[in-house]
Amino acid sequence: MSIYLAYVCIVQLITIVFFKEYHLLVLLFLMIPFSILLLNRKWIHITYCLVTVLVTSLVCLYQNQIIKAPKPKPANLIQGEIHTTPIIDGNKISFTFKLKEQKVMVVAYANKQSDMSIFQRRTIDDFCRLKGEASQPEANTNPYLFNYQEYLMYQDIQWIQTIEPKSLNDCVQGKMSIIQKLISGRQHVTRYVESKFNENIEGVINALLFGDRTKMSPHVESQYQIVGIVHLLAISGSHISLLSLVTYFILIRFGITKESSLILTILIIISYGFLAGASASVVRAVIIGVLVCIIRLLKIKLNLMTPLILSCILMLTVNPSYIYDIGFQFSFVTSFTILLTTKRILSYQSWYAKALFTSSTTQLSSLPILLVNFHEFSPYSIFINLIYIPFITFIILPLCILCFIVSCILPGLSWIFESLLTFLIECSNKFLDLCMQLPFVKLVFIHPSKTVVLLYFIIIFAVFYFMEEKNDQIKFKISLYCFFLLICSHYFFPNVNPVGKIVFIDVGQGDCTLIKLPYNKGNYIIDTGGVVQFNQEKWMKRKKVFSTGTDILLPILKGEGISNIDKLIFTHGDYDHIGGAYEVLQLFPVENLVIGDKLNFGKVEQERIDLAIKKGTNIQKVSEGFSWKVEDFNFQVLSPIKGYVGEENHGSIVMKAKIGDMVWMFTGDVDESGEKSIISKYENVRSDVLKVGHHGSDTSTSDAFVRSVAPKFAIISVGANNRYGHPKKEVIDRLQKEHIIILRTDRDGAIFYEFKKGQGTFSTFKAYRKSRDKNPKEK
Numbered sequence: 064m065s066i067y068l069a070y071v072c073i074v075q076l077i078t079i080v081f082f083k084e085y086h087l088l089v090l091l092f093l094m095i096p097f098s099i100l101l102l103n104r105k106w107i108h109i110t111y112c113l114v115t116v117l118v119t120s121l122v123c124l125y126q127n128q129i130i131k132a133p134k135p136k137p138a139n140l141i142q143g144e145i146h147t148t149p150i151i152d153g154n155k156i157s158f159t160f161k162l163k164e165q166k167v168m169v170v171a172y173a174n175k176q177s178d179m180s181i182f183q184r185r186t187i188d189d190f191c192r193l194k195g196e197a198s199q200p201e202a203n204t205n206p207y208l209f210n211y212q213e214y215l216m217y218q219d220i221q222w223i224q225t226i227e228p229k230s231l232n233d234c235v236q237g238k239m240s241i242i243q244k245l246i247s248g249r250q251h252v253t254r255y256v257e258s259k260f261n262e263n264i265e266g267v268i269n270a271l272l273f274g275d276r277t278k279m280s281p282h283v284e285s286q287y288q289i290v291g292i293v294h295l296l297a298i299s300g301s302h303i304s305l306l307s308l309v310t311y312f313i314l315i316r317f318g319i320t321k322e323s324s325l326i327l328t329i330l331i332i333i334s335y336g337f338l339a340g341a342s343a344s345v346v347r348a349v350i351i352g353v354l355v356c357i358i359r360l361l362k363i364k365l366n367l368m369t370p371l372i373l374s375c376i377l378m379l380t381v382n383p384s385y386i387y388d389i390g391f392q393f394s395f396v397t398s399f400t401i402l403l404t405t406k407r408i409l410s411y412q413s414w415y416a417k418a419l420f421t422s423s424t425t426q427l428s429s430l431p432i433l434l435v436n437f438h439e440f441s442p443y444s445i446f447i448n449l450i451y452i453p454f455i456t457f458i459i460l461p462l463c464i465l466c467f468i469v470s471c472i473l474p475g476l477s478w479i480f481e482s483l484l485t486f487l488i489e490c491s492n493k494f495l496d497l498c499m500q501l502p503f504v505k506l507v508f509i510h511p512s513k514t515v516v517l518l519y520f521i522i523i524f525a526v527f528y529f530m531e532e533k534n535d536q537i538k539f540k541i542s543l544y545c546f547f548l549l550i551c552s553h554y555f556f557p558n559v560n561p562v563g564k565i566v567f568i569d570v571g572q573g574d575c576t577l578i579k580l581p582y583n584k585g586n587y588i589i590d591t592g593g594v595v596q597f598n599q600e601k602w603m604k605r606k607k608v609f610s611t612g613t614d615i616l617l618p619i620l621k622g623e624g625i626s627n628i629d630k631l632i633f634t635h636g637d638y639d640h641i642g643g644a645y646e647v648l649q650l651f652p653v654e655n656l657v658i659g660d661k662l663n664f665g666k667v668e669q670e671r672i673d674l675a676i677k678k679g680t681n682i683q684k685v686s687e688g689f690s691w692k693v694e695d696f697n698f699q700v701l702s703p704i705k706g707y708v709g710e711e712n713h714g715s716i717v718m719k720a721k722i723g724d725m726v727w728m729f730t731g732d733v734d735e736s737g738e739k740s741i742i743s744k745y746e747n748v749r750s751d752v753l754k755v756g757h758h759g760s761d762t763s764t765s766d767a768f769v770r771s772v773a774p775k776f777a778i779i780s781v782g783a784n785n786r787y788g789h790p791k792k793e794v795i796d797r798l799q800k801e802h803i804i805i806l807r808t809d810r811d812g813a814i815f816y817e818f819k820k821g822q823g824t825f826s827t828f829k830a831y832r833k834s835r836d837k838n839p840k841e842k
Contacts, residue, residue: 068372074112079383082123134165134221137197153605156182167222178228191234195226204569204812207622217384245337274298274340286495291444295455303348343391350374400428422448431519438621509624557583557624565816569808570611572782573639587630593642612643627652634731635715636668660686697721723818730756738768752776759790783809
């Protein structure tokens with residue numbers, strides 16, 4: 064039976080991908096399973112697969128029509144019910160709100176601590192009248208970032224309503240259904256954990272017992288992800304299996320019949336699924352648990368693969384968007400891998416060999432998903448998993464359960480288990496800190512193309528297929544060699560890539576430029592952008608504060624396959640230029656920090672210089688006349704003067720560079736007087752591309768400077784709808800008067816210049832995104 068279902072599942076997956084990509088190549092892949100069945104004259108299988116294609120197509124078409132149909136903008140005063148559990152993070156609350164005609168995402172920010180008590184009272188199914196302004200979620204303006212707009216779209220949400228916090232007072236509690244009570248129960252138990260346990264363990268308990276990682280330390284969670292053990296923080300099949308066995312055993316011991324025990328176990332499993340957050344991995348585990356109980360009730364003999372494939376088919380039939388959920392992908396790929404290699408796992412005698420083989424095969428099968436989404440892989444993950452799987456499963460998880468139960472029944476004794484759990488978690492965190500110091504702890508891979516991803520899956524499939532063929536070990540070794548050849552080629556591709564790139568990254572009202580030379584000869588960052596964070600009271604601080612460094616620049620660097628920065632250049636010390644550099648210096652290898660040769664540095668710049676010194680980064684002070692050369696690429700610093708003292712913008716590093724047969728002028732925030740000084744000192748400042756100074760402010764980009772530089776292109780790095788009114792109309796008029804092509808990050812998103820052997824092309828991320836988002840008929 065599992066063979067029939069496997070063909071159905073494969074056909075379903077390919078059909079869903081087709082309705083996402085609308086690519087003819089996907090249809091060719093769809094023909095492969097049908098061709099195999101046709102050659103073997105499996106007419107019943109073909110019928111099942113045809114029905115699957117038809118049903119899946121109808122579901123996908125319906126879903127696409129629903130989520131892509133424009134929804135009207137909600138009024139300023141809306142009424143409806145809270146549809147999901149409110150999430151409170153610092154002074155922010157957010158939840159899905161169901162109106163009569165659509166769903167919206169509601170957010171509110173507490174201005175006073177008294178507002179937090181209003182937030183705490185809100186729960187699912189509350190009926191509210193809310194006052195606020197609706198706006199559409201912003202589309203991504205940079206590559207490789209989490210797509211929040213698409214995330215909301217697949218939840219059928221097109222508007223975000225930012226409301227006044229006091230309007231959440233205008234709510235009445237609705238009549239909850241059983242499911243809503245379970246979801247509300249999760250809200251109460253997670254808050255109970257937060258109130259009863261210290262901050263070192265509250266996040267771990269909520270993550271392992273209720274699938275809520277919102278209170279996990281971002282630093283620790285990031286370490287779990289880097290070393291490849293973040294999956295251990297998710298609720299999986301092992302949790303459901305443990306719950307099922309314990310529940311069934313207890314019910315039997317109380318004298319309840321097997322049939323009744325199985326039915327009650329099913330109800331408890333489903334209930335726990337909602338308490339655990341009903342994420343994709345939890346839903347999979349619950350469905351499999353329920354199917355296993357039903358199979359035992361009906362006394363049917365089926366292998367374990369059947370419930371797994373059935374759960375996949377059911378989930379994708381109800382919601383095809385699950386296929387793009389990373390948790391869904393990891394959960395099913397690793398589960399399929401373990402079941403397909405069960406015989407080989409059991410053939411090993413020692414538990415260590417079994418664990419090593421299981422860890423290796425699951426890491427291998429999930430590698431393409433990891434590289435597509437995170438662009439990095441830790442070679443130590445296999446071995447760290449060997450330590451952490453038994454540590455989390457047999458020590459931390461039972462202790463979390465004990466802490467929670469004892470705190471409810473015997474609160475006076477809970478400190479014993481809490482102290483032990485705290486000690487073990489602290490030891491674990493220190494061990495992870497040591498792991499992060501290992502050489503090559505993370506290998507960064509350039510974002511793989513669809514062809515490369517397909518090659519990964521084909522070769523990995525061949526590895527597993529020939530591994531099971533005992534009489535064909537030569538083909539197994541060849542497939543293994545092919546895999547290592549592919550992963551090495553992928554990792555070292557930047558070193559042989561003849562294409563260079565300059566990217567003006569959209570960091571809002573700030574500057575950030577990436578220069579990536581061909582053949583990995585140099586990776587330079589000019590400024591990092593930065594969003595000013597004002598001093599906040601402790602209750603207002605959120606778990607993770609937005610940073611242009613961690614949230615924009617680092618994902619782009621990883622997506623470009625950059626594993627270290629050769630030069631990080633601070634044009635000057637303003638926060639909107641170097642604010643995000645703190646996280647970059649903290650989390651990414653930087654060989655040289657280039658700063659202006661100034662006598663005095665502001666607090667923000669000095670903090671980052673001190674961190675760079677602590678991290679072992681070389682500090683280079685530069686002034687006019689400093690230059691360097693990498694093959695045919697020349698870089699010359701035009702400003703500031705040596706030992707500069709004065710106004711920050713005037714002292715910006717201004718740099719002229721010859722890259723990709725084009726001359727570039729990078730100006731930082733240099734003002735008009737600084738521009739005049741440059742013109743007077745240098746006979747030739749003509750450049751093909753001008754990075755407009757100070758985001759298009761009227762204090763820069765003077766007539767004389769524009770005429771002297773005489774650029775063909777002008778790049779303006781500026782935030783959309785910024786409060787300064789940048790770029791100023793007179794600056795735009797000045798550039799247009801000289802017939803200069805203007806590109807702006809607020810309108811065009813990230814701006815790219817790709818070059819190869821003296822020829823290059825400009826492109827923008829928003830134009831690229833629009834070409835991808837077109838209706839299939841328009842392509």
